[in-house]
Amino acid sequence: MQLENILPSASINLPKTFYNLSSSDSVANSPRPAAASQQQQQLEYQDVDRTESESSSAPKKYLSGAVGGGMLGEAGDAFTAKSAPDARKGSPVLGEDELASGRRYSIDELGSDRYFISSSQASADMASPCSLFPYAGQAGSVYPGSGGSRYPASLHYGSVLPPAGFSSSSVCTGRSQFAGAGYQFSQGPGCLYPSYPGTGTGIGSMSLPGSAAGARAQVYLCNRPLWLKFHRHQTEMIITKQGRRMFPFLSFNITGLNLTAHYNVFVEVVLADPNHWRFQGGKWVTCGKADNNMQGNKMYVHPESPNTGAHWMRQEISFGKLKLTNNKGANNNNTQMIVLQSLHKYQPRLHIVEVTEDGVEDMSNEARTQTFTFPENQFIAVTAYQNTDITQLKIDHNPFAKGFRDNYDSMYTAPESDRLTPSPTDSPRSTQIVPGARYAMQPFFQDQFVNNLPQNRFYTGERAVPQTNSLLSPQSEDASAAAASAAAQRWFVPPVQQPGSNKLDLSYDNDYSTSSLLSYGIKPLSLQTSHALSYYPDSAFASMAAGWGTRSTYQRKMTTGLPWSPRPSPPAFPEDQLGATKDKLPEESAPPASTWIETSHSLKSVDSSDSGVYSMVCKRRRMSPGGSSTENSPTIKCEDLTTEEYNKDNPKGMGYYAFYTSP
DNA sequence: TCTATATCATGCGTCTAATTTCGG
DNA sequence: CCGAAATTAGACGCATGATATAGA
Numbered sequence: 001m002q003l004e005n006i007l008p009s010a011s012i013n014l015p016k017t018f019y020n021l022s023s024s025d026s027v028a029n030s031p032r033p034a035a036a037s038q039q040q041q042q043l044e045y046q047d048v049d050r051t052e053s054e055s056s057s058a059p060k061k062y063l064s065g066a067v068g069g070g071m072l073g074e075a076g077d078a079f080t081a082k083s084a085p086d087a088r089k090g091s092p093v094l095g096e097d098e099l100a101s102g103r104r105y106s107i108d109e110l111g112s113d114r115y116f117i118s119s120s121q122a123s124a125d126m127a128s129p130c131s132l133f134p135y136a137g138q139a140g141s142v143y144p145g146s147g148g149s150r151y152p153a154s155l156h157y158g159s160v161l162p163p164a165g166f167s168s169s170s171v172c173t174g175r176s177q178f179a180g181a182g183y184q185f186s187q188g189p190g191c192l193y194p195s196y197p198g199t200g201t202g203i204g205s206m207s208l209p210g211s212a213a214g215a216r217a218q219v220y221l222c223n224r225p226l227w228l229k230f231h232r233h234q235t236e237m238i239i240t241k242q243g244r245r246m247f248p249f250l251s252f253n254i255t256g257l258n259l260t261a262h263y264n265v266f267v268e269v270v271l272a273d274p275n276h277w278r279f280q281g282g283k284w285v286t287c288g289k290a291d292n293n294m295q296g297n298k299m300y301v302h303p304e305s306p307n308t309g310a311h312w313m314r315q316e317i318s319f320g321k322l323k324l325t326n327n328k329g330a331n332n333n334n335t336q337m338i339v340l341q342s343l344h345k346y347q348p349r350l351h352i353v354e355v356t357e358d359g360v361e362d363m364s365n366e367a368r369t370q371t372f373t374f375p376e377n378q379f380i381a382v383t384a385y386q387n388t389d390i391t392q393l394k395i396d397h398n399p400f401a402k403g404f405r406d407n408y409d410s411m412y413t414a415p416e417s418d419r420l421t422p423s424p425t426d427s428p429r430s431t432q433i434v435p436g437a438r439y440a441m442q443p444f445f446q447d448q449f450v451n452n453l454p455q456n457r458f459y460t461g462e463r464a465v466p467q468t469n470s471l472l473s474p475q476s477e478d479a480s481a482a483a484a485s486a487a488a489q490r491w492f493v494p495p496v497q498q499p500g501s502n503k504l505d506l507s508y509d510n511d512y513s514t515s516s517l518l519s520y521g522i523k524p525l526s527l528q529t530s531h532a533l534s535y536y537p538d539s540a541f542a543s544m545a546a547g548w549g550t551r552s553t554y555q556r557k558m559t560t561g562l563p564w565s566p567r568p569s570p571p572a573f574p575e576d577q578l579g580a581t582k583d584k585l586p587e588e589s590a591p592p593a594s595t596w597i598e599t600s601h602s603l604k605s606v607d608s609s610d611s612g613v614y615s616m617v618c619k620r621r622r623m624s625p626g627g628s629s630t631e632n633s634p635t636i637k638c639e640d641l642t643t644e645e646y647n648k649d650n651p652k653g654m655g656y657y658a659f660y661t662s663p
Numbered sequence: 664t665c666t667a668t669a670t671c672a673t674g675c676g677t678c679t680a681a682t683t684t685c686g687g
Numbered sequence: 688c689c690g691a692a693a694t695t696a697g698a699c700g701c702a703t704g705a706t707a708t709a710g711a
Contacts, residue, residue, distance in 0.1 A: 238677090241695080245675080278692085326694090342693075383694050384678095391677075400675040403700035 217352050219372040220253040222316055226397060227376040233389045234284050235379035237346075243323030243337040247398045250319040250348055250377065257309030257352070264305040264353045264361070265312060267319050269298050269338050272347035272378050279386030287343075296328045296339025306359035312352075324381065340381040348377045 221227065226248045227235070238244045250267055257263060271290055278287035300322045304311065325337040340346055354368035355361050361368075385391040395401040 247676090395677070398676065400701075401677060402702080404677050 217254055217256045217370045217372075219350060219352075220255075221374045221376070222251040222253055222318075223248050224374070224376060227374070229397075230390065230393055231376040231378065233387055233393065235377075236382045236385055236387060236390045237324055237340075237379045238385065239324045239326040239340050239342060239381045239383060241325060241327040243325040243327075245320065245323055246379075247394055249322065250350070252317045252350055252372075254312045254317060254352065257313055258354070259308065259310040259313075261309050262306045262355050262357050262359065263309055263312055264301065264351075264355050264359065265307075265317055266299055266301040266305065266351050266353070267322060267338075268349045268351055269300075269324075269340060269346045270349060272345040275345065277343050277345055277380050282387075284380065284386075290344050291341055294328075294339070294341045294344075296325075297336065298338055298340075300336045300338055306355050326381070326383065342381050342383050345378060345380045347373060347375070348379075349373045 230248060237246055254265070271292065274290050274292070275286035276288045276290050277284050279285075280287075300319060302317060302319065303321070323337045324340050326340060326342055327337075328339055350372040352370045352372075353361060380386075385394070395404045
């Protein structure tokens with residue numbers, strides 16, 4: 001057993017107690033009465049029942065809301081109070097802490113119906129995009145027989161021992177615990193977590209005996225729409241020697257934590273399946289077994305760890321600085337990089353570990369770790385993009401790739417009345433940010449939420465890339481069909497997908513439309529970025545803005561040294577399953593019978609016939625081997641993304657968040 | 664002195680071509 | 688050994704923050 005394979009270099013061979021980083025600062029940063037948290041919890045649930053009209057009126061709240069120092073909080077609070085007036089009855093005077101709690105809900109208000117799994121309905125949501133994968137309960141399901149310890153056990157040295165069914169040879173040979181730690185099946189019959197344990201939450205049986213009020217965390221995937229957009233084409237993430245940031249990046253909202261307890265939050269990236277993948281014929285196909293000997297760090301500790309539950313719940317938890325690399329030896333002290341192997345499929349997992357105030361994991365209680373997995377976060381690590389659809393999505397959504405947007409010049413030059421995309425002043429790059437709406441402040445974040453690609457294409461008509469199914473988003477179709485509609489309609493697309501509608505991807509439209517709403521409705525409350533950053537230096541916005549900017553002023557509370565020694569999860573399944581995974585994961589390799597194709601055709605037809613804008617060929621565009629475009633687009637088969645099915649189970653449509661409760 | 668503008672360094676991204684690796 | 692695929696390095700573009708400079 002090699003600890004260096006388990007722990008980040010800085011913490012190798014060091015007892016966790018060695019890292020006695022003071023968390024007092026972080027505590028002071030975000031104290032919040034327990035009452036506020038409880039209210040917050042109530043708000044979460046009440047949000048579910050919020051009506052569409054309520055949501056659409058959100059911008060007014062923003063407009064009339066925050067100005068000045070407390071912008072974020074006030075703006076957010078405006079929504080909070082609106083969405084949950086009852087919950088606020090007990091506190092007519094909103095304290096700072098309450099404001100803080102309210103911040104978190106601004107996005108909820110603006111978004112279309114956020115995907116939500118209440119603690120009692122999780123099982124019914126299993127067929128939904130978010131719930132196909134046994135999320136939070138995974139940990140409990142993964143190690144059913146490993147001493148009764150789920151992931152928490154993995155956080156201890158003892159956890160490096162192979163669980164039942166895990167080939168001991170993989171350990172004895174010194175292979176990485178991360179890689180050798182098995183795979184995180186995402187879905188399908190091969191999944192080790194065919195169902196939830198059926199506890200009260202339906203998502204596992206996690207209990208936190210030492211935590212106040214049970215402290216069962218709930219996690220939202222904030223930028224889920226964008227993740228889904230990539231996921232339906234099989235997300236690819238570039239890995240380089242020097243490390244490459246993820247895009248989309250992981251971003252979560254957490255609730256349900258003990259306000260005063262301390263937690264470490266980190267992301268672990270595990271193999272999603274035991275296959276080696278290859279992009280062939282325009283689609284991803286398995287190609288032998290994965291190399292699970294890969295060594296290197298698979299953990300990325302959020303730089304604000306450790307911190308209080310109040311801190312984590314106050315703002316969005318972003319992992320925008322997380323870098324992926326294929327350089328096994330590249331893990332300097334300043335930058336945590338997750339070492340991955342090209343052409344392997346990975347599944348990021350969010351871990352929340354309750355620790356002592358010093359950031360030291362409580363060895364006496366192994367049940368303080370909660371794990372969350374979102375299948376839409378799966379990706380295949382590559383050194384060069386394989387699927388041109390993914391390339392284009394990256395270009396269109398990643399602000400750092402703006403230079404490669406063929407129609408970038410014309411994107412913002414269309415008549416104001418015709419534009420679906422933000423005006424230059426709306427553009428995050430204008431440095432105009434919106435108080436109270438962190439998500440519209442920065443380009444990267446806007447792009448995380450707002451899909452401006454289809455609109456761009458629609459308006460410029462100069463996008464020269466060969467359109468593929470995946471790129472011909474139904475959004476565009478929707479935009480085409482509703483070109484004459486008032487802009488307001490675009491911002492307030494009903495989140496409910498009508499049964500039988502041909503616009504099978506309308507849920508995406510809703511997402512992005514409401515995202516746009518987010519961007520615009522708050523525009524007048526512009527604020528200098530620097531101000532916002534200085535005012536909320538530790539906010540998610542600030543951290544991300546800094547992170548995605550070039551020179552971050554972000555103050556890390558800790559570097560790679562982990563005071564609590566995160567350790568990888570034990571194998572998600574025995575290694576002997578390697579040979580059987582193909583059969584167990586048919587959906588991973590089988591081309592999808594996606595409704596996506598239909599909508600794509602329609603859009604392509606419209607665009608091509610109307611303006612012939614697709615006659616041009618982008619000189620930059622690199623064709624995928626085998627012609628990945630159009631029908632061969634390697635859209636992954638993912639029933640969980642089928643809008644019909646999704647809407648069937650989620651009549652409210654898809655929201656901004658995937659939301660799960662921990663076991 | 665203050666404000667606005669220009670310049671520079673840095674970091675991010677993708678693209679392209681060259682190099683390396685791997686399998687037949 | 689050869690060809691294909693994967694990987695790497697350099698080029699280029701965009702954007703930001705910091706700093707320097709010019710003008711009111």
